[in-house]
Amino acid sequence: MNIGKIGILTSGGDSPGMNAAIRAVVRTASYYCVNCIGISLGYKGLINNEMRKVVPTDVNNLIHRGGTILKTARSEEFKTKFGRKKANINYKKNGLEGLIVIGGDGSFTGAMIFGQEYNIPIIGIPGTIDNDIYGTDFTVGYDTALNTAIEAIDKIRDTATSHNRLFFIEVMGKDSGFIALNSGIATGALDILIPEKKYNLDKLFYSIEKVKQKGKYSSIIIVSEGKKLGGVYDLAKTTKKKFPDYDIRVSILGHIQRGGYPTCSDRVLASRLGVASVEALISGKKNVMTGIKANKVIFTPFLKAIKKKRKIDIDLIKISDIIAC
Numbered sequence: 001m002n003i004g005k006i007g008i009l010t011s012g013g014d015s016p017g018m019n020a021a022i023r024a025v026v027r028t029a030s031y032y033c034v035n036c037i038g039i040s041l042g043y044k045g046l047i048n049n050e051m052r053k054v055v056p057t058d059v060n061n062l063i064h065r066g067g068t069i070l071k072t073a074r075s076e077e078f079k080t081k082f083g084r085k086k087a088n089i090n091y092k093k094n095g096l097e098g099l100i101v102i103g104g105d106g107s108f109t110g111a112m113i114f115g116q117e118y119n120i121p122i123i124g125i126p127g128t129i130d131n132d133i134y135g136t137d138f139t140v141g142y143d144t145a146l147n148t149a150i151e152a153i154d155k156i157r158d159t160a161t162s163h164n165r166l167f168f169i170e171v172m173g174k175d176s177g178f179i180a181l182n183s184g185i186a187t188g189a190l191d192i193l194i195p196e197k198k199y200n201l202d203k204l205f206y207s208i209e210k211v212k213q214k215g216k217y218s219s220i221i222i223v224s225e226g227k228k229l230g231g232v233y234d235l236a237k238t239t240k241k242k243f244p245d246y247d248i249r250v251s252i253l254g255h256i257q258r259g260g261y262p263t264c265s266d267r268v269l270a271s272r273l274g275v276a277s278v279e280a281l282i283s284g285k286k287n288v289m290t291g292i293k294a295n296k297v298i299f300t301p302f303l304k305a306i307k308k309k310r311k312i313d314i315d316l317i318k319i320s321d322i323i324a325c
């Protein structure tokens with residue numbers, strides 16, 4: 001297909017590797033003689049016409065940087081018909097012939113609706129630390145967030161061990177437990193509480209008791225954020241009532257998990273998906289997300305990527321239970 005100009009935006013929560021994906025898109029577009037327009041602040045920028053041409057030299061020295069040079073946002077206005085109408089006016093005014101959206105499930109929901117409403121070809125690149133998107137083994141940013149989390153948890157373990165403390169550590173993940181489960185296994189957590197599995201306080205207390213009897217008074221318990229699990233502080237309070245002699249602390253890792261230099265895996269993933277997304281637009285694909293499955297680039301319709309739940313490997317909980325205490 002003959003495409004002369006495409007737009008690129010990042011939307012939703014930033015994730016490490018988004019910049020590497022932007023770089024790959026800009027360079028690939030240039031390789032195929034397609035002009036590339038960078039849209040600032042996600043859908044907000046499309047609505048407010050905040051965009052400028054980006055050329056390969058604009059993405060020099062970028063592959064290793066966290067965040068997104070295009071900036072990102074969450075736009076309530078884009079969820080309205082009126083907001084999307086304004087976005088379409090700017091899309092047309094700037095002569096765009098396709099869009100690449102780097103973001104998560106929310107961004108792809110918006111992309112799907114917008115694409116269908118105005119017959120706009122859109123390709124998605126999964127960029128979120130949560131890894132909660134169907135149609136890819138990994139999302140851009142997840143590996144970095146995991147490594148940031150384990151580095152922080154290892155450090156907290158030093159204090160836990162030195163002071164004989166029990167730490168409840170909350171990691172990110174909205175309603176998905178990928179970061180919690182894998183960081184928990186990697187740091188030898190005593191228990192891991194994720195939204196995908198109903199947690200059982202008795203099981204947690206049993207584990208604490210078991211290691212206590214073995215003479216171990218310091219442990220790490222990883223709790224995924226999210227409405228389903230309630231607050232990490234409440235969990236700590238309930239545990240304190242049961243084990244009054246324990247010195248208990250809570251640590252919430254928070255946004256440090258979203259920043260920093262992307263790992264090698266995230267840079268390579270972002271580069272592969274960036275190239276694939278431009279080639280997909282040129283070949284006439286639309287309303288699909290590019291992802292990686294068994295080390296191969298694949299495409300999944302937005303509807304499937306959003307609606308199908310990315311399943312967590314519950315067997316990993318069993319593995320954790322066997323080796324944690």
Ligand SMILES: Nc1ncnc2c1ncn2[C@@H]1O[C@H](COP(=O)(O)OP(=O)(O)O)[C@@H](O)[C@H]1O
Pocket residue numbers: 011012013043073074075076077078079080103104105106107108109110111113127128
């Ligand atoms: N139902 C929807 N209709 C239109 N746009 C949507 C819809 N859901 C999400 N979006 C757009 O996608 C943006 C990012 O979604 P969000 O869920 O916050 O992040 P992520 O894409 O990382 O999951 C929202 O702020 C909104 O602009």
Ligand SMILES: O=P(O)(O)OC[C@H]1O[C@](O)(COP(=O)(O)O)[C@@H](O)[C@@H]1O
Pocket residue numbers: 012013014104105127128129130172173174225258
């Ligand atoms: O930065 P905010 O707006 O507080 O959002 C926090 C949320 O964003 C995330 O870090 C990433 O989520 P998305 O990639 O879906 O935006 C979640 O893990 C977390 O729940």
Ligand SMILES: [Mg+2]
Pocket residue numbers: 012104105106128130
């Ligand atoms: Mg999301």
